[in-house]
Amino acid sequence: MTIEFLLTSLVVVATPGTGVLYTMAAGLSRGTRASIVAAAGCTLGTIPHMVAAITGLAALLHTSAMAFQILKYLGVAYLLYMAWSTLHDKDALTTEKAETPVSAMKVITSGVLINILNPKLTIFFFAFLPQFVSAREPNAFLRMVELSAVFMLLTFIVFVAYGKFAAAMRSHVISRPQVLTWLRRTFAGAFVALGAKLAFF
Template identity: 70%
Template sequence: MSLAFLVTTLIVVATPGTGVVYTLSAGLSHGRRASLVAAVGCTLGIVPHMVATITGLAALLHASAVAFQVLKYLGVAYLLYMAWTMLRSDAAIIVETRTTARPPAGRVIMSGVLINLLNPKLTMFFVAFLPQFVSAGEPDSLPRMLELSAIFMLLTLVVFAAYGTFAAGVRNHVISRPRVMTWIGRVFAGSFVALGAKLALTQQ
């Protein structure tokens, strides 16, 4: 494993995107536990892209314009749905201190998985990224790609958990200010809309 791989991975993972926005909103909405569960969900959402890349399905996705467009617009639709769910309540981000207000862990994980699953850019990234760190004709290329993918997922989990823990840490300072929470919710909703628009304009 090279230093270049670690640095590049950290830059990619730490750059705010849909997963980061979702993890931050989970931390602010429901606390540290929910943010960590969201981080796990987003990390699990990487697995299908990793499998697609290693098995060659990503090459098919790259070659088929129709498949790429279908997956892309499913991702756009889901991002817009996430934005709508944040705006449909008066407070935009629903913050409750009652334990009953916390969504089931399974639902949080599923949302995190879908956010990354319906993002064809992630598969394209793996197609362009992993081969750079695997020598052509290397006899152990498959184990090597699995190793690098596992490291990518571990760093994703750590970085996202750090984002979520930070959000949960400042949660108590903002939940008593409904107007602040409303604007935070609007910012997150706007972020999902912007990310959806960016994804919609993405070309193969």
């Protein structure tokens, strides 16, 4: 394991994106536990991209415009859905216990979908992992699996940190109606912006 890989991975993971946004939204709306569950979902959502990169499917996506476009626009559609849901779910950010709380499975599923439907991750891992594995290395496949596992661990740790920070701020912002409205609009706008960025990637 090289320090270059760890530092690069940390920078990539810590850069705010859809996963960070979703994890922080979960922390603000439902507290620390929900943010940890969301972080787990987002981390699991990276697995298909890593598998694709390791097995060579990323190369197919990179050369197949249709496959890439289909996956990309599915991701855009899901981000727009998240924006609409965030903007219209007025009970999402509240300190009151909901009569029908969101299940952990639903939080995880949403986190997984957010990352699965982002083809940029597949292309990223396809270009990223080989930089730290020698073509002459006899156990190149196992080496890429090892690096992928480390990347996933860093992703989970950093996302949990973001979520805990958001959860810690919860009591300071949730009780203020105007702040809640601003937060819903901000998160919704951020999802739309990320969707637009993905659409024109």
